[in-house]
Amino acid sequence: MPKPAQISQSLRAWMDVFMHRSMRGWAHFAKSTGLSMPQFSILMQLHHKGPCGMSEISERFDITAAAASQLVEKLVQGGYLERAEDPHDRRAKLLRLTVNGEKLIKDGIQERHRWMDELASKLGTDEQAKVVEALVILTEAAKKLES
Amino acid sequence: MPKPAQISQSLRAWMDVFMHRSMRGWAHFAKSTGLSMPQFSILMQLHHKGPCGMSEISERFDITAAAASQLVEKLVQGGYLERAEDPHDRRAKLLRLTVNGEKLIKDGIQERHRWMDELASKLGTDEQAKVVEALVILTEAAKKLES
DNA sequence: TTATATATTTCAGTACACTTAAATAAAAAG
DNA sequence: CTTTTTATTTAAGTGTACTGAAATATATAA
Numbered sequence: 001m002p003k004p005a006q007i008s009q010s011l012r013a014w015m016d017v018f019m020h021r022s023m024r025g026w027a028h029f030a031k032s033t034g035l036s037m038p039q040f041s042i043l044m045q046l047h048h049k050g051p052c053g054m055s056e057i058s059e060r061f062d063i064t065a066a067a068a069s070q071l072v073e074k075l076v077q078g079g080y081l082e083r084a085e086d087p088h089d090r091r092a093k094l095l096r097l098t099v100n101g102e103k104l105i106k107d108g109i110q111e112r113h114r115w116m117d118e119l120a121s122k123l124g125t126d127e128q129a130k131v132v133e134a135l136v137i138l139t140e141a142a143k144k145l146e147s
Numbered sequence: 148m149p150k151p152a153q154i155s156q157s158l159r160a161w162m163d164v165f166m167h168r169s170m171r172g173w174a175h176f177a178k179s180t181g182l183s184m185p186q187f188s189i190l191m192q193l194h195h196k197g198p199c200g201m202s203e204i205s206e207r208f209d210i211t212a213a214a215a216s217q218l219v220e221k222l223v224q225g226g227y228l229e230r231a232e233d234p235h236d237r238r239a240k241l242l243r244l245t246v247n248g249e250k251l252i253k254d255g256i257q258e259r260h261r262w263m264d265e266l267a268s269k270l271g272t273d274e275q276a277k278v279v280e281a282l283v284i285l286t287e288a289a290k291k292l293e294s
Numbered sequence: 295t296t297a298t299a300t301a302t303t304t305c306a307g308t309a310c311a312c313t314t315a316a317a318t319a320a321a322a323a324g
Numbered sequence: 325c326t327t328t329t330t331a332t333t334t335a336a337g338t339g340t341a342c343t344g345a346a347a348t349a350t351a352t353a354a
Contacts, residue, residue, distance in 0.1 A: 005267070006279045007267040007279050008260070008263070010282040011266070011278075012263065013282070014285055015169075022162070023170070023173075028209075037184065048167060112162065119288055120152070122292065123284065127284050128154045130284065131281045131285060134280070135157040135160070135281065138278060139157070139161045145262075145269065
């Protein structure tokens with residue numbers, strides 16, 4: 001059996017623990033809001049990437065324009081999203097979170113942060129320092145990889 | 148404005164980057180298998196926590212026993228899951244991944260691992276060492292927090 | 295044993311996410 | 325100024341995930 005690199009092994013172990021906790025948390029939170037997972041994902045994505053057009057939604061989630069339109073309609077009805085006209089293209093719509101929509105997502109993020117803070121509180125000062133250093137390294141590397 | 152602890156800040160930044168990448172990846176992979184997200188989640192969970200009964204499924208996913216039974220039925224039909232009798236309680240069923248089911252999930256995990264390995268390869272040797280040390284600390288702390 | 299609680303399934307019905315096809319309106323190309 | 329492409333919506337219909345209620349079988353308590 002090939003000896004797996006330590007770095008690979010530790011990344012995997014962390015991913016395993018972290019992913020399960022996070023996914024469960026998000027699903028639970030989404031359910032508590034009364035929104036379906038697809039609807040919730042659209043809000044998340046809008047929060048993360050900022051306002052965008054209808055077509056971007058359908059591309060990113062790999063659904064037809066019709067499906068995107070219908071999902072967005074529900075979110076607009078629910079008061080989470082607003083559909084403004086794109087000033088540069090009068091065919092297109094600009095989707096933007098409303099104050100309520102923004103608040104909803106922020107609350108979800110905050111709940112996730114609570115777990116991370118609790119985690120951090122279990123660490124000693126020197127451990128914390130090591131973790132900070134490593135996470136900065138990882139985050140930078142990940143961002144570079146994206147582009 | 149209150150100065151946010153460094154540890155908290157770095158954990159959040161990492162979560163942000165990592166979560167988006169991972170969630171997208173899983174959703175994409177699940178779609179490519181032809182399974183629905185709820186079906187896929189059940190396989191994931193079974194892989195993660197090992198064989199369990201019907202009732203555990205309905206509890207963990209917060210759905211009725213009826214819904215769990217129907218989802219499982221589809222996975223059994225698809226050849227991903229087997230429903231054995233619980234030797235200790237003849238009312239209950241023991242759900243276990245088949246070889247195919249196991250393979251499916253492992254393939255998904257491997258795809259996620261590829262990204263992590265790519266990430267790791269961008270780091271220098273000393274950076275890798277720091278990351279390993281930190282992730283071990285985090286993973287241990289997270290596991291303790293779970294129990 | 296009898297009564298009751300538990301684990302699961304089956305059925306009927308609802309809601310939602312999706313798709314295709316057709317409609318509308320505006321931009322871009324000829 | 326047509327013609328064609330692009331962005332979105334609407335409508336009709338399909339499949340899946342759910343729920344509640346009722347059925348079945350087994351465990352557990354009286």
